[in-house]
Amino acid sequence: MPRRKRTRQMEKDGIPALETIEDHAVKEEGEKNKPEKDDKKGQERGEHVVKMVVASHWTLALLGGCISALCLGWMRHPGSFAAESEKENRMVLERLEMQVSFLDKQLSSFLITDSGTGPLWVQGSQGARCRVLFARAMRRANEVQDMAMRRSSGLEVKLLMARTDLRRLEDLIMTHRLVLVRHGEASWGAENKFCSWVDKPLTQKGENEARECGQLLAAQKLWPGVVFTSVLGRATNTARIILGEMKKVIGKAMPPILTSWRLNERHYGSLIGVNRSELAAEHGEEKVRWWRRAYDARPPPIPRTHLHFSEIYEDPRYADVEPSQLPVAESLRDVVSRLKPYWAETMASALQKSSITMVVAHGNSIRALLKLIEEIEDDVIVGVSIPTATPLLLTLTSDLKPINSHHFLGDPKAIQDAIRRMDEQGKAEPAQ
Template sequence: MAKYRLVLLRHGEGAWNKENRFCSWVDQKLSSDGIKEAQNCGKHLKALGFEFDLVFTSVLSRSIQTAWLVLQEMGQEWVPIQSSWRLNERHYGALIGLNRAAMALNHGEEQVKIWRRSYDVTPPPITESHPYYEEIYNDRRYKLCDVSQDNLPKAESLKDVLERLLPYWNEKIVPELKSGKMILISAHGNSSRALLKHVEGISDKDIMNVTLPTGVPILLELDENLHPLGPHQFLGDQEAIQAAIKKVEDQGKASCESYLFLHCGGNEKTLKKSCMCFCCCFCCVPGGAGMLPGVVSSCVYMGTS
C-alpha cells in the first residue's frame, strides 16, 4: 500500500501549444480547449474522490490557471497554492516562439526531437535581440523570485531543469508530502518530465520517450522512502490519452501544409499567397524569427499560383 500519493499535471493547452510553437517562459493563458481540459481534469479527479491539501504551480499563468480551474471543478477552491519559478517550463532559449514543424523542415525531425526530448542537450541561448527577451527578463515575477536576474537561465537542457527543480522538491514539496498532505503539482511538460525522471529513476536515454499530454492527471504512489511502487499512472480514458500523447509527439514532425492551414484558416488561396512568407521569414507569425533556408524546396505550394 502506498505511503504517499501525489498527482502531477501538465497544464491545459495554451495558445502557443495550439499553434505548435515553443512557449517556454513566455507567459501564455490557456486556449479555449485548454480551459476545457483543466475543467474535465477537475471533474475526473473529483469523481475519483481526490481531496487535495496543497497545490504547487510554476509562476506562469497557464500553470496557475489550470490549478484554479481544477480546484473550482472539485469544489476545493480554498486549497492553498504555492508558486515557484523552479517549476517553470524548460527555457528553450533562441527557440522560443518558433514553430516546431517548421523547425523540423529546416533542421530535421531528429534534431528537433533532441532539442525537445533529450536529457543533456541545451538549445542555443536567447539573446537580447530576441523578440521575447524583454518580455521575459523585465517581467516583475522574476524580480520577486529566489534568484538574481543575472542568474536566470538563457537556455536549459532537461538536466538543467532538474537541477533547478530539485532544491524546491526536496526543501518544499517533500516535507509537505511527508507530513501527510495530498498534493497536486500543476506544472509543465518538461518540469513534470524532470520530476518523473528523478522520482522513478528513468535513464537519460529512456526519458527521451516520455511524453506528457496537456490536461491529463498523473498519479504517483510512493513508499516511505519516496520510491515508486510502480510506474506513473495516467488517469482517464486510456485510448484518448494515447491519442493525446501521439499528438504531442507529432508536433516535432515536418509539416508545411498543416502549419500554413492553421494560420490561413484552411483557405487554399490564402495558403498559396502566404507560402513565401512562411518559408522565408515567418512573417505570418507574430514574433516570427528569422530565415529558414532550405524550407522552400520542401514546400508543396511553392511555384503555384
Template structure:
C-alpha cells in the same frame, strides 16, 4: 508501510500549444480547450474520490490558471496554490516563439527531437536581440525569485531543469508529502518529465521517449522514502490519452503550417 499520493499535471493546452510554437517562459494563457481540460481534470479527480491538500504551480499563468480551474471544479478553491519559478517550463532559449514543424523542415526532425526531448542537450541561448527577451527578463515576477535576475537561465537542457527544480522539491514539496498530504503539481511538459525521471529513476536515454499530454493527471504512489511503489498512471480515457500523446509527438514532424 504508508502510501503517499502525488499528482503531476502538465497544464491545459495553451495558446501557443495550439499554434505548435515553443512557448517556454513566454506567459501565454490557456486556450479554450485548455480551460476545458483543466476543469475536466478537476472533475475526474473528484469523481475518483481524490482530495487535494496543497497545489504547487510555476510563475507562468497557464500553470496557475490550471491550478485555479481544477480546484474550482473540485469545489476546493480554498486549497493553497504555492508558486515558484523553479517549476517553470524548460527555457528553450533562442527557440522560443518558433514553430516546431517549420523548425523540423529547416533543421531536420532528429535535431528538433533532440532539442525537445533529450536529457543533456541545451538549445542555443536567448540574447537581447530575441523578440521576447525583454518581455521575459523585464517581468517583475522574476525579481521575486530566490536567485538574482542575472542568474536566471537563458536556455536549459532537461538535466538543467531538474537541477533547478530539485531544491524546491526537497525543501518545500517533499515535507508536504511526508506529512501525508495529497499534493498536485500543476507544472509543464518538461518540469513534469524531469520530476518523473527523478522519482522513477528513468534513464537518460529512456526519458526521450516519455511524452506527456496536456491536462492529463499523472498519479504517483510513493513509499516513505518517496520511491514509486508502481509505475505512474495517466488517469482518464486511455484511448483519448494515446491520441493526445501522438498529437504531441507529431508536433516535431516536418510539416508546413497552413
C-alpha cells in the same frame, strides 16, 4: 532492665504492656482465693494466650520456610517463575498477531488494484480506519517488544515477523499520493510554437481540458492538501480551474497554492516563439527532435535582441531571483538540476505532511520530477510524453519512494491519441 521497670517505661511511652505467660501465672497465683467462677475464667484466658503464642510461632516458622523455599527455588529454577509472565507475554503477542492479520484483511478489501499493477491507495474514510488500526497494532507491538525480546527467542522471532508485516502494511496505509498535471492547451501550443517562459494564456480548449481533469480527479476523490505550480499563468490558471471543478463535487475549502519559478517550463533559448514544423522544415526533423527531447541537448541561448527577452527577464515575478540563476537556455538535465533543490527543501516535506499533493506544471518540469522521484534513466525519461491536462498519479511510501510506476488516469485510448499528436508536433508540414 527489670520486667516491672520495663513495663512502666512502656506505659510512660504510651505503649500498652503485653501480658506474657509468666504474668498470667503470677496473676493466677494472686487470685487463688477468688470465687471459682472467676478462677475458671482466668484459666480459660491463660489457655487462649498459650494457644496464640504457639500458633504465632508456627506461623512464623511456616512463613520463614516458604521464603527460604522461594529463594532456593528462584536460584535453582529462575525460568519457572517467569512462566506466568511468559504466558502473559504470549497472550499479548497473540493479540498483536490477530490485529496484524485483521488489518491485512481490511487492506485487502479496501485497496484498489489497477490492471494487475498492484495496490494504488486506500480511499477516504476507509483509509482513515486502516490508519487507526495500524496505529493500534504498532502500540501493541511496542508493548510486546520489551518483555518478548527479553524472555524468549521464540517470541523474539514472532515479534520480528509481526513488525515486518506492520512495516509492509505501513507502506500501503501511510502512502502519499502525488498527482502531476500538465497545464491545459495554451495559445502558442495551439499554434505549435515553443512557448517556454513566455506567459501565454489558455485557449478555450485548454480551459475545457482543465475542467474535465478536475471532474476526473473529483470522481477519484483525489482532493489535494496542497498544490504546487510554476509562476506561469497557464499553469496557475489550470490549477484554479481544476480545483474549482473539484470543489463543486467535494465542497472543501480551497487548498494553498504554492508557486515557484523552479517549476517553470524548460527554457528553449532562441527557439522561443518559433513554430516547430517550420523549424523542422529548415533544420530537419531529427534536429528538432534532438532539441526537444535529448536529455543533454541545450538550444542556442536567447539573445538580448530577442523579441521576448525583456518580457521574460524584466518580469517582476523573478525580482527575488538572482540574475545568475535565470537560464538563457536549458537541457532537460538543466531542468532537473534547477528543480532538485526545490523538491528537496520544499516539496518533499509538504508531501510528507499531506496524503494527497498536486503539482500543475509543464511537460519538462514534470519529466524532471518523475526522474527525481522514480530515478528513471536518462535515455528513458526523454521518451516519456505528458499530454495536456491529463492527470498522472504516483503513489509513494512514507519516505517518498514509489510503490509502483506512474500511470495516467482517464481513457487509455484518448491518452494514446493525445501522445501521438504531441509526437507529431516536431514534424515538417507536408508541401502543399
